[in-house]
Amino acid sequence: MSELPDPVTAADLPSAGPSRRKSRKGLLACLLLLWIVLGAAVITGIFLGQTTGWHYDPIPLATSLQYAVPASHPPDAPETRKLLLKQAKALKKTRPRKVFVVVDRVHNQLDLRDGDQVLLKAVISCGAGSVLEDQKSGRKWVFDTPMGRFRVVNKRSNPRWTAPDWEYIETNEPLPRSYSDRVQEGMLGEYALDLNLRGYMIHGTLYSRLLGRSVSHGCIRVGRDDLRVLWKRVPIGTDVFIF
Amino acid sequence: MIQNRTGARPEGARSVLRSGAFWWLGILLLLPSACGRQDVPDAAPAPDAARQVQAELLRGELAGGGQYYYELRLAEKRIHLCHSGISIRHYAFSDPRLGSSRLANLSRQRDEPWLYRVWRGTFLEPANSLQRKQIIPGDERTRPTPGAAGVIPPTMEELIPVPDDFRIQCPEGLAILVHLNGPIPYTFVEESPWAKRWRNFQEAFQWEGPDQIRLRLEMDGATGAAFFRSYAEKPDLLIIL
Numbered sequence: 135m136s137e138l139p140d141p142v143t144a145a146d147l148p149s150a151g152p153s154r155r156k157s158r159k160g161l162l163a164c165l166l167l168l169w170i171v172l173g174a175a176v177i178t179g180i181f182l183g184q185t186t187g188w189h190y191d192p193i194p195l196a197t198s199l200q201y202a203v204p205a206s207h208p209p210d211a212p213e214t215r216k217l218l219l220k221q222a223k224a225l226k227k228t229r230p231r232k233v234f235v236v237v238d239r240v241h242n243q244l245d246l247r248d249g250d251q252v253l254l255k256a257v258i259s260c261g262a263g264s265v266l267e268d269q270k271s272g273r274k275w276v277f278d279t280p281m282g283r284f285r286v287v288n289k290r291s292n293p294r295w296t297a298p299d300w301e302y303i304e305t306n307e308p309l310p311r312s313y314s315d316r317v318q319e320g321m322l323g324e325y326a327l328d329l330n331l332r333g334y335m336i337h338g339t340l341y342s343r344l345l346g347r348s349v350s351h352g353c354i355r356v357g358r359d360d361l362r363v364l365w366k367r368v369p370i371g372t373d374v375f376i377f
Numbered sequence: 378m379i380q381n382r383t384g385a386r387p388e389g390a391r392s393v394l395r396s397g398a399f400w401w402l403g404i405l406l407l408l409p410s411a412c413g414r415q416d417v418p419d420a421a422p423a424p425d426a427a428r429q430v431q432a433e434l435l436r437g438e439l440a441g442g443g444q445y446y447y448e449l450r451l452a453e454k455r456i457h458l459c460h461s462g463i464s465i466r467h468y469a470f471s472d473p474r475l476g477s478s479r480l481a482n483l484s485r486q487r488d489e490p491w492l493y494r495v496w497r498g499t500f501l502e503p504a505n506s507l508q509r510k511q512i513i514p515g516d517e518r519t520r521p522t523p524g525a526a527g528v529i530p531p532t533m534e535e536l537i538p539v540p541d542d543f544r545i546q547c548p549e550g551l552a553i554l555v556h557l558n559g560p561i562p563y564t565f566v567e568e569s570p571w572a573k574r575w576r577n578f579q580e581a582f583q584w585e586g587p588d589q590i591r592l593r594l595e596m597d598g599a600t601g602a603a604f605f606r607s608y609a610e611k612p613d614l615l616i617i618l
Binding site: 181182183185186187188189190191192193195198199201202203204205206207208209210214217218221222224225228229230234236238239240241242250260262263264265266267268269276281282283303304305306344346347348349373375377 | 426428429430431433437438441452458461466472473475476477478479481484491492493507509510511515529532533534536537574577580592603606610618
């Protein structure tokens with residue numbers, strides 16, 4: 135009869151306690167380290183977030199000349215006087231002499247000014263800023279009122295309008311064969327003031343209910359009464375500032 | 378030698394004490410006035426002849442350029458849109474401030490003069506781009522007629538959205554931040570405060586120091602929107618007192 139082996143007791147097993155404890159300790163140490171790293175990162179982030187960035191202090195006007203470029207021209211020097219005189223002469227030529235027109239394209243407003251004095255304020259219609267493309271020819275038009283300084287070069291009463299190609303393309307109509315077919319009466323109102331930019335003018339409108347909105351093809355449309363004032367007070371050669 | 382430390386004080390010590398008392402009295406008298414100091418209005422100094430000449434020369438140079446330009450007048454607190462030496466429009470602002478970049482609380486500023494100087498070719502960021510409409514040939518809706526009401530066409534105010542914070546940038550190293558207060562008429566774009574903070578943080582996080590001079594202005598919504606929408610193409614900017 136064979137003998138049965140002795141039952142295995144816990145004491146006979148290889149001792150697992152200390153190594154398990156060690157690995158648990160290692161894990162805890164890792165977790166702690168992770169927490170420390172994370173905490174440090176968060177604290178650094180908060181610190182940098184609070185202490186890094188652009189900040190703005192009031193400009194002390196009384197001492198603001200410290201930020202100025204050093205004056206290069208001594209005020210009493212003869213060369214400076216000469217330079218100023220030369221500049222004043224040049225400015226006299228470039229400045230508008232009498233009345234001038236200011237056109238605000240964004241707010242559809244026109245001011246007739248004499249220096250700082252406003253003689254007339256009118257609600258107008260400027261360029262719609264829309265785009266038209268002719269699929270057949272590939273031509274493209276952008277209906278903006280141009281920005282800059284212009285001049286009234288011609289004044290016309292009961293003006294006729296020679297419709298350009300875009301007028302027919304926009305309405306999907308065939309282009310007229312003869313020039314006379316393009317001429318339309320009454321479209322520009324009672325008067326037209328031509329600018330020194332081909333095709334652009336200040337004129338009246340049939341669409342008076344749309345004054346104040348950007349609907350034109352680049353011209354400046356004015357209501358009937360305001361146009362009458364402009365006709366009277368704006369001579370040829372008047373400067374027109376469009377912005 | 379042993380000095381007598383008792384009895385009446387010598388004359389020298391008395392005078393020292395007296396003068397000390399006077400000092401204390403003086404300090405006590407000055408203290409309330411120092412603590413309760415009234416804010417002296419921050420008035421701009423009257424520009425001297427040299428500055429006036431400098432401003433005139435710069436203005437003259439810009440006026441002869443035949444282009445739109447802006448004049449930022451700090452003391453007047455207005456930005457003028459000018460052409461040929463005349464002011465076409467002006468826009469009021471408030472609270473002009475000078476920026477400095479901070480990195481971990483270390484304040485850094487670009488040390489370069491920015492006043493009485495022309496800053497060339499400025500532009501807006503974000504740009505005042507127009508949301509253009511495409512005309513469909515033959516479509517009456519995109520083309521109003523005198524008789525029919527049609528669709529009311531949009532205005533430029535509706536076509537150009539305005540952000541509540543924008544900047545005038547200059548490639549030469551200047552940025553003017555414009556913050557709009559109050560309602561902005563018609564279309565506008567609003568950036569989240571967190572996005573603004575993050576951008577502010579990112580822009581300051583440069584080891585080599587700030588690459589630009591920064592100013593900050595505030596405008597009311599309507600004025601700022603008008604300024605933004607009408608901003609000229611690459612205008613020069615003159616900053617004067």
